[in-house]
Amino acid sequence: MTPPESARHRPTPMRRVDPGAVPASSAVTGDTLDLLAEFGFDWGSSLVGRDFTPYRPRMVVELDQENGNTFGPESRVLEFPVSWLLDDFPELESFKGNALMQANGVVLARWKDSFDFAHERCPGGVANWTLHPPTIGRAHNLLMLEKFLDHVTSFDDVWFPTLSELFDSWEDG
Numbered sequence: 451m452t453p454p455e456s457a458r459h460r461p462t463p464m465r466r467v468d469p470g471a472v473p474a475s476s477a478v479t480g481d482t483l484d485l486l487a488e489f490g491f492d493w494g495s496s497l498v499g500r501d502f503t504p505y506r507p508r509m510v511v512e513l514d515q516e517n518g519n520t521f522g523p524e525s526r527v528l529e530f531p532v533s534w535l536l537d538d539f540p541e542l543e544s545f546k547g548n549a550l551m552q553a554n555g556v557v558l559a560r561w562k563d564s565f566d567f568a569h570e571r572c573p574g575g576v577a578n579w580t581l582h583p584p585t586i587g588r589a590h591n592l593l594m595l596e597k598f599l600d601h602v603t604s605f606d607d608v609w610f611p612t613l614s615e616l617f618d619s620w621e622d623g
Contacts, residue, residue: 469490469491469492469493469614469617470491470492470493470494470495470613470614470617471486471491471493471494471495471496472494472495472496477496478496478497480509480510482494482496483507483509483525483527484525486525486527487525487526487527491527492527492528492614492617493527493528493529493530493613493614493616493617494527494528494529494530495529495530495531495532495578495613496529496532497529497531497532498531498532498533498534499529499531500531501531501533501568501572502531502567502568502572502575502576502577503531503572503575503576504528504529504530504531504576504616504620505528505529505531506524506525506526506527506528506529506622507524507525507527507529508521508522508523508524508525509521509522509525510522528617528620528622530576530578530613530616530617531576531578532578532580533564533578535560535564536561536564536577536578536579536580537579537580538557538579538580538581538582538585538586538591539580539582539585541556541557542554542557542585542586542588542591543585554590554591554593554594555594557594558594558597558598561579561598562598562601564577565577565598565601565602569605569608576616578613581595
């Protein structure tokens, strides 16, 4: 039976609303940065090359274990680094084989320490947390997040931009 015309899926043109990219599970290849630049993306957030400082990544173009790797030119794409330690999923989800699951108090202490370090020692830095609604949205995790946000918002000079807003205000240098 063929569905009526009104029920058929019609492909719609893709429209990029946000000029940034966050590949699922930080899945990147040697071509990712070039593809992001080619398709007009301004920023990415999937690499872990730094902790709290955005940067323009350079891909390895030649591996050399004896003399060190050779890197290509800086990407046009600005990278807002991520960290598995600032991601709620690995530490708050229970799934087969996950040895990383931590008590909320441990995660809260790590998140506060990470924020405090960035605030005190990385002027102009970016602390980029990755929060998954099905994970952080559980009651016990929301309580932890509220405590964390109470801590962060106790500082007058903290800003909560989107990554696109951050990109618009970023100056290389």
